[in-house]
Amino acid sequence: MKKVVVGLSGGVDSSVTAYLLKEQGYEVIGLFMKNWHDDSVTISDECPWLDDSNDAMLVAEKLEIPFQTVDLSEQYKERIVDYMFNEYERGRTPNPDVLCNREIKFDVFMKIALSLGADYVATGHYCRKDEFEKDGKTIYKLLAGKDQNKDQSYFLCQLTQEQLAKTLFPIGELQKSEVRRIASEQGLITADKKDSQGLCFIGKVRLPDFLQQKLKPKEGVIVEVPANTEIFSEEKVDFDSKIEELRYLSKKYQYQSSLGKIVGKHQGAHYFTKGQRKGLAVGGTPEPLFVIDTDVEENVIYTGQGKNHPGIYRKALFINTEEIHWVRKDLSLKADQEMNVKARIRYRQPLQEATLYQTENGMYIVFQEPQASITEGQFVAWYLEDELIGSGVIS
Structure with missing residues (x-):
């Protein structure tokens, strides 16, 4: 027994x-x-x-x-x-x-x-x-x-x-x-x-x-960034290398307060996370506001109207080398190798078609469809069929 x-x-x-x-x-x-x-x-x-x-x-x-x-x-x-x-x-x-x-x-x-x-x-x-x-x-x-x-x-x-x-x-x-x-x-x-x-x-x-209990409240501002702001405009870019393209696709938008208008106050940017809708306590907008980014240094929350706001979506993410984990080590990629997988960036999210690109200093995951609220610190997991073969911390 x-x-x-x-x-x-x-x-x-x-x-x-x-x-x-x-x-x-x-x-x-x-x-x-x-x-x-x-x-x-x-x-x-x-x-x-x-x-x-x-x-x-x-x-x-x-x-x-x-x-x-x-x-x-x-x-x-x-x-x-x-x-x-x-x-x-x-x-x-x-x-x-x-x-x-x-x-x-x-x-x-x-x-x-x-x-x-x-x-x-x-x-x-x-x-x-x-x-x-x-x-x-x-x-x-x-x-x-x-x-x-x-x-x-x-x-x-x-x-x-x-x-x-x-x-x-x-x-x-x-x-x-x-x-x-x-x-x-x-x-x-x-x-x-x-x-x-x-x-x-x-x-x-x-x-x-x-x-x-541990992170003290600290008042800051909530900024609404309009969907037609220039940083969201799709520019045609020619890339010299695959790495350059991957960097571009996984790059975060760089927000500053001057890009939008102040619509409210909050008690600490570190209490909020991307994609969050509840708890902002800002009314009067035609569509609800969603958090599109938080800046804990400046204590600013950036928001956008509606769940289709371009600031919510990104096509790729990056994982630092030390935060890549293979459940199936025998399938792990070497530099310059790639693999088609299905991946999810949160629990219960339907699996998404994606490609892993391993580089010298980390891994890029490029999704077929842009993903909502890719959030630093969360885990991304990748699958072949119904087998989970690896994961990593989104950086």
Whole structure:
């Protein structure tokens, strides 16, 4: 009997994960990760992790599996929270869920599980794993979940071959409705529990409230840039080289306040992210305003009217060499190589046709169609068919 440690989060997905593994004959241990109890950063009066850990314990009791809680709040603060504050301060928008998987669940947590003698770690992610032999070596594939609405492969885009080797995703073949049905049939307390909407494992927290704990409000102006501003005009350019063209396509627009008019005030550019519409509190425009860029140095938010504003769209992005990650190292590109893939720049975005261009100092991704709100600090993930083969941080 192989031993599996399941990250029981107190939600329905991980509950059914534990049930299925037990049915398959594994020796299953439930482990709840406690990732937050810093009262100096009060997030809300509710204490969701307590409810969640109680639910996880009740599920373990029902399934008759051993259960314990591990406190990872110190590592979580260091690796996720501090990193997030730092990124927001720089005017980038990190993805805490991708980081939480890379740094906590599949690193710190996995090491604890393996130290308990586990052969595998299992999570309630909607994704699948496959393997094949190549040159006498086992290679693992990270595949999209069967439920297209719930596919969570994007959140696991930073995993390595070593981590995949030790991981199981029992619900990857199922639809969410089937998972709920199984939980209900087995009388699990989490069967009808709503999916959590908070930061990974911190629970119910609104990001702006959270950021305000550490990043002090600072009043600045909101500038509206008209769609017919000259910087958006399509100029015909002749390029001397492919690199020159790639640089041009992935270049950000350079905004300054003189390009538009001041339409409002805000409490800190670092609370806003590209593509954001809510929270600007500026009325009276024929079409709603969207954030097209933020300048944390000057503390200015640049906006444009309507979701078709040219400032929202770009055709290409760049990833610095040290932030390129290949899940499938055997497929990685060398300088001057290219590859046609499908890519997404955010969770649940439909996959987009794109081409990777590897250069000496980083990788360009050029999309067939211009993409809305390409955001620095977020992850872009690329796929062949339904296999996620690599990812990187948009720079």
